Amino acid sequence: MxxxxxxxxxxxxxxxxxxxxxxxxxxxxxxxxxxxxxxxxxxxxxxxxxxxxxxxxxxxxxxxxxxxxxxxxxxxxxxxxxxxxxxxxxxxxxxxxxxxxxxxxxxxxxxxxxxxxxxxxxxxxxxxxxxxxxxxxxxxxxxxxxxxxxxxxxxxxxxxxxxxxxxxxxxxxxxxxxxxxxxxxxxxxxxxxxxxxxxxxxxxxxxxxxxxxDTKYDQVVFRSEESRKKTVIPPEIHDNRMVFVAGSTWPEDEEHLIPAIRHYLEISPETLVIICPHEPTAAHLAQLENGLGGLAFTRLSQIENSSAQLQVLLIDRIGVLANLYSLADVAYVGGSFKQNIHNVLEPAVYGIPVLFGPVNQNSHEAQLLKNCGGAIEISGTADLQSQIEKLFSDADFRQQTGAAAQKLVAENRxxxxxxxxxxxxxxxxx
Missing domain, CATH: 3.40.50.11720 (3-Deoxy-D-manno-octulosonic-acid transferase, N-terminal domain)
Structure with missing residues (x-):
């Protein structure tokens, strides 16, 4: 009835x-x-x-x-x-x-x-x-x-x-x-x-x-194996450099990311930062470029014209984020200062530390990563600056955090x- x-x-x-x-x-x-x-x-x-x-x-x-x-x-x-x-x-x-x-x-x-x-x-x-x-x-x-x-x-x-x-x-x-x-x-x-x-x-x-x-774990492992076969960025751009990848970012993330990136590049100008917006529209990319004034940046579509001193690479296409995470030493996952965090397993599978903001309750994997020590939740700009500096300067801490992230993925396949x-x-x- x-x-x-x-x-x-x-x-x-x-x-x-x-x-x-x-x-x-x-x-x-x-x-x-x-x-x-x-x-x-x-x-x-x-x-x-x-x-x-x-x-x-x-x-x-x-x-x-x-x-x-x-x-x-x-x-x-x-x-x-x-x-x-x-x-x-x-x-x-x-x-x-x-x-x-x-x-x-x-x-x-x-x-x-x-x-x-x-x-x-x-x-x-x-x-x-x-x-x-x-x-x-x-x-x-x-x-x-x-x-x-x-x-x-x-x-x-x-x-x-x-x-x-x-x-x-x-x-x-x-x-x-x-x-x-x-x-x-x-x-x-x-x-x-x-x-x-x-x-x-x-x-x-x-x-x-x-x-x-969750079959998501099996898929990120499969994609990680496939991504290593594909070259998105010329090796000479990232070889012998520490790389920080911020993936699936929104303007709310970038309000904290850009000041933190500026701060760290003053300390370590040889580090390569890659920013991959969730929606790489013309307006969003222009907004990012305005915020990066004074730094050496370019878009992926224009990378052939970039200089050897490139500091920030903006990704203006979709479908390459998994490949970019494979190049990273530390990663930030976007959406975590907006409404819902994006996929935290995509970087974790590569054995790198994962950073994200406070809006992560929608992700079961984010909670597991925090609990196992494979990810760090940040509260704001100052905290993000501090964690980026700590992870890049302390190799043991970086490797320990990344190993915990990778272990979580392996155990849940x-x-x-x-x-x-x-x-x-x-x-x-x-």
Whole structure:
């Protein structure tokens, strides 16, 4: 009865209002417009794909990710699924344009599309066309109609890399009351930690969540091995120099970073600083350049014209951060003076100390790194200046901190196989 009432409320009232609001935003925001236009083509794309499948590849796995970040962490799972079941097909669907636009192809993926509008009729048609053997949703991005119609079509449902923070609105009234029946429909929830297991048990009202770890660790190891094969910066720029990399930075980070960088370059002018903004827009890069006046800096796109005395390199392209961290002796991870910290494991895998600001509660890995001594949380500009100076001047402390970070990554590998084994057992009825 509760499911029926929620179904009627969601489809007759809530989603129609959401649909109108979403389309209204799209009139003024290109990002929303891209997502809407892409969704109108989902059914045709699914039909075309299904019509070209042969009988030997009838097992299709449907994976939903909110954005590129969620998919990046699931890549090891997708690769291993294809290795184990080479005749199967994998469809990855994204809610956000950031995922769909930036992931044109990936090993193990046969089709990349937008997720359909979560209204009953598009979802019904979408699932009827693809007929997936299983639905896998990354982290927590659950849409009610996708769940309801998967149940109706008897499609097993799994939440993978499941993450739910203590302060999540999903755990509070009224969302908790509204979402509990939906989360209770999963056949398996595979959490990254005991804390997440507890939170999902609270949300779903069931005690069926399993802790299998986070495939993010497997992915950063894989990317670190791949990144060493690719040259982004000419070796003569960074060879025989200490390197500090600030990755995924926002203006809020740079308010502290730039004074700290200036301070340290006065002490050690031969150090190379690399700043990789999260959004390397023209306006953001110009703002950074204004703040770096008086220092020898250039952009990556102009590096061929730089001098041997280059002090600061600004990265004006995306997709190279993992390669840059491989060159670093010390790293700073951005977002930690804004809303949410970015991926702290990307530098940690290289065995280097990781610095970040106070806004890091969203990252389970950041807490683990702090606890094991592989990362240092900084409170502001003066603290950042002090920690940079200490790490670069004290080789033993730098190596000890970096080794602790690398050890944490090594100890948490293996979630991919555990998660895939758990999914296969559920599908086989064990």
């Amino acid at each position: 509760i499911q029926l009432l929620l179904f009627l409320f969601y489809n007759l009232l809530f989603f129609p209002v959401l649909f109108i609001v979403y389309h209204s935003y799209a009139l003024f925001r290109p990002k929303y417009r891209k997502g809407i236009l892409g969704r109108y083509g989902v059914i045709k794309a699914a039909e075309k794909f299904r019509n070209h499948l042969d009988n030997a590849s009838r097992d299709l796995y449907l994976i939903h990710c909110a954005s590129m970040g969620e998919f990046e962490h699931l890549k090891p799972f997708v690769r291993r699924l294809k290795e184990r079941l080479p005749k199967s097909r994998t469809v990855v669907m994204f809610f956000s344009p950031s995922g769909y636009e930036n992931v044109k192809s990936a090993p193990g993926v046969d089709l990349i599309i937008y997720s359909p509008f979560d209204w009953w009729f598009p979802v019904y048609r979408f699932l009827r066309i693809l007929r997936p053997k299983a639905l896998l949703i990354a982290k927590y991005d659950v849409w009610p109609n996708l769940m309801w119609f998967s149940v109706w079509r008897k499609i097993p449902r799994f939440l993978v890399n499941a993450t739910l923070y203590d302060r999540s609105s999903r755990l509070k009234w009224p969302l908790r009351w509204l979402l509990r029946p939906v989360y209770g429909l999963f056949d398996g929830i595979f959490a990254i930690s005991e804390k997440d297991r507890h939170n999902f048990d609270q949300l779903s009202g069931k005690k069926t969540t399993l802790v299998v770890g 293996g979630a991919t196989d555990q998660m895939l084994d758990a999914v296969m057992k559920k599908l086989s009825g064990e």
